[in-house]
Amino acid sequence: MLTESARYGYLNDLGYLIANSLPGVQYLLFYGPGQHFDTNYVALDYAARGTTTIGEAITGALGISVAEDYTGSVLVLNGNQDAVFCGYFDLLIEGPGNCEGAGTLARTQALYPRANYSWFLLDNAGHCGQHQCMAQFGFKYAHDWLAAQGF
Numbered sequence: 001m002l003t004e005s006a007r008y009g010y011l012n013d014l015g016y017l018i019a020n021s022l023p024g025v026q027y028l029l030f031y032g033p034g035q036h037f038d039t040n041y042v043a044l045d046y047a048a049r050g051t052t053t054i055g056e057a058i059t060g061a062l063g064i065s066v067a068e069d070y071t072g073s074v075l076v077l078n079g080n081q082d083a084v085f086c087g088y089f090d091l092l093i094e095g096p097g098n099c100e101g102a103g104t105l106a107r108t109q110a111l112y113p114r115a116n117y118s119w120f121l122l123d124n125a126g127h128c129g130q131h132q133c134m135a136q137f138g139f140k141y142a143h144d145w146l147a148a149q150g151f
Contacts, residue, residue, distance in 0.1 A: 031081035031126035079125030
């Protein structure tokens with residue numbers, strides 16, 4: 001259960017964090033306000049936001065290891081303007097991420113050296129690509145990819 005301070009955007013007792021800025025959530029998770037997503041959705045997303053742990057944030061940034069023995073299939077589907085995964089630590093610089101230009105997909109592929117690796121970038125979409133106007137293209141790609149894998 002969240003402490004009263006966590007409800008207002010502060011560090012929770014056990015190292016849990018919660019977003020405390022609607023514009024910050026919009027910047028980090030969405031791309032193209034009023035053009036590539038419905039701005040009303042951001043308020044709903046913010047009102048229903050959850051927590052993340054400090055450990056999750058650190059692991060995502062520093063603790064990823066190579067899956068050398070994995071030989072299955074991997075699909076990375078991401079919004080091309082994802083400020084979280086493709087903006088690196090330049091989040092203070094205003095502007096979207098650039099997954100294609102940042103080489104994020106090549107570095108991700110290196111984590112699965114023996115896998116059947118595929119990727120798809122959803123243009124005009126941020127971290128929450130499934131809530132952007134282009135989401136249906138990502139859903140279709142994922143379903144087609146799964147069908148090609150025998151699912």
